[in-house]
Amino acid sequence: MNWNNSITSLFDIQYPIVQSPMFGVTTPQMTAASSNAGCLGSLALADLNAENCIRLINETQKLTDKPFAVNIFVNEIPKIDDTLTHRYYKAKSFIENLANENGLKVVLPELNTIKITDYHDQVEAIIHQKCKILSFIFGCLDDESITLLKKNNVLLIGTCTSLEEAKILSEKEIDIICVQGIEAGGHRGSFNPNNIPEIGGLSLLSQITENVKNPLIYAGGIYNAKTLLAAKNLGAKGFQVGSLLLGSTESALKPFEKNRLKLVKEHEIVLTKSFSGRYARGIKNKFIEILEHSDYVLPYPYQNKLTYELRKIAKEKELTDFVGIWLGQSINGFSEKSTFELLNDLIQETEDFML
Ligand SMILES: Cc1cc2nc3c(=O)[nH]c(=O)nc-3n(C[C@H](O)[C@H](O)[C@H](O)COP(=O)(O)O)c2cc1C
Structure with a gap:
C-alpha cells in the first residue's frame, strides 16, 4: 500500500x-x-x-x-467576577464535603491561588x-x-x-x-x-x-x-x-485505571463537563453522576483547577469514582x-x- x-x-x-x-x-x-x-x-x-x-x-x-x-x-x-467567585466557593464546599463523605480528605484551592x-x-x-x-x-x-x-x-x-x-x-x-x-x-x-x-x-x-x-x-x-x-x-x-493507545506500555495511566478500561461497557461511556468544565468523553462514575446536572460545575479552566487535588488524591488511592478516565466509543480490548x-x-x- x-x-x-x-x-x-x-x-x-x-x-x-x-x-x-x-x-x-x-x-x-x-x-x-x-x-x-x-x-x-x-x-x-x-x-x-x-x-x-x-x-x-x-x-x-x-x-x-x-x-x-x-x-x-x-x-x-472567563473573567473572575462576583458571580463566578460565589459559584466557585459553593462548588468548593460541595465537592470537599462529597469527598469527605467518601473517605477522601481534601482541601481544594482558594480562587486567588489558582494559576492560569x-x-x-x-x-x-x-x-x-x-x-x-x-x-x-x-x-x-x-x-x-x-x-x-x-x-x-x-x-x-x-x-x-x-x-x-x-x-x-x-x-x-x-x-x-x-x-x-x-x-x-x-x-x-x-x-x-x-x-x-x-x-x-x-x-x-x-x-x-x-x-x-x-x-x-x-x-x-x-x-x-x-x-x-x-x-x-x-x-x-x-x-x-x-x-487505542490507552493501555500501552508508555501510557501514564496506572494499572487500576487500565483495569477499569478493560471492564468498561458501552453504556458507561458518556460526555461530561463535571471534572473540567469542558465536555469530555469518558467512563461514568459517582462524581460524574452527582455533579453533571448540578450547580457545581464552573466554566473551564476553573472547574479543572478546582477538582485537580481531588483527582490527584483519588488517583493515589486508586478510587475510580473520583478520577476522570477518558475513552472514546470504540471499545477495543486495551x-x-x-x-x-x-x-x-x-x-x-x-x-x-x-x-
Ligand atoms: C485520554 C485522552 C486525553 C485526551 N487529551 C487530549 C488533549 O490533551 N489534546 C487534544 O487535542 N486531544 C485530546 N484528546 C482527544 C484526541 O486528540 C482524539 O481526538 C481522540 O483520542 C480520538 O478518538 P479515539 O479516542 O476514539 O481514538 C484526548 C483523548 C483521550 C482518549
Whole structure:
C-alpha cells in the first residue's frame, strides 16, 4: 500500500498516522515511540506553564530525532467576577464535603491561588524549543500567534467538531485541520464550551471534505484497518488514534485505571463537563453522576483547577469514582503492548487488508 500523501510530505513522516495528544496519558516516551514508528507523535501540553512545556519538549527531543507535534489549549479565559467567585466557593464546599463523605480528605484551592496559563507563553516556549508542528483545540489561535508561528516555520493543525469551525480554521489559513467526530475519547475540541456540536464522524468528515480544501486528519473511533480505511474513503489524509493507545506500555495511566478500561461497557461511556468544565468523553462514575446536572460545575479552566487535588488524591488511592478516565466509543480490548507494536499492528493490518 502506498501511504504517501499530503500529510506524509507536509510532516516528513512515513505513515500518515497521528498519535493523539492525550493530556494525562501521553508521555514523552509515547510521543517518541510513535514518531520512531514512522508516524506522527504528539506531545500533550494542555495548559502547562512554559517551564513545564520546555521540560517535556526537551525530554521528547532526547528520545527521537523524528518530527513530532506539540498540542495546547487555546480557549478564552472567563473573567473572575462576583458571580463566578460565589459559584466557585459553593462548588468548593460541595465537592470537599462529597469527598469527605467518601473517605477522601481534601482541601481544594482558594480562587486567588489558582494559576492560569496564558497560551501565548506556551507559543513562545514552543518557538524557543524549535518545535515544527503545533496542534491546538478549544478554538483558533489569535492572528498575532498565527503570524509569529508561521514566520518560524511551524505547521499548524487546528481541531474542529463542526463544518462551521472547519471553515473558520480554513479562513485563518491553518495548514491542516483535525476533524474530531463525536465518537472521540477525551475533551471535545469544540470552540464554544457550552453548546457543543454533537456530529458523528461519518457525517462530519464527509461534509468537511466536500466544503474545505485543507488536508484533513480524522480523529474519533479509529482502532483497526477498517475504521482507518473508512476515514480514508471519506477524504481524510491523516488518521489520529487515541483510545487505542490507552493501555500501552508508555501510557501514564496506572494499572487500576487500565483495569477499569478493560471492564468498561458501552453504556458507561458518556460526555461530561463535571471534572473540567469542558465536555469530555469518558467512563461514568459517582462524581460524574452527582455533579453533571448540578450547580457545581464552573466554566473551564476553573472547574479543572478546582477538582485537580481531588483527582490527584483519588488517583493515589486508586478510587475510580473520583478520577476522570477518558475513552472514546470504540471499545477495543486495551492491549498493553508497546506503542510501537500497536501502531505497527495497525499499519500491518491496513496493508494486509489492501492486498
Ligand atoms: C485520554 C485522552 C486525553 C485526551 N487529551 C487530549 C488533549 O490533551 N489534546 C487534544 O487535542 N486531544 C485530546 N484528546 C482527544 C484526541 O486528540 C482524539 O481526538 C481522540 O483520542 C480520538 O478518538 P479515539 O479516542 O476514539 O481514538 C484526548 C483523548 C483521550 C482518549
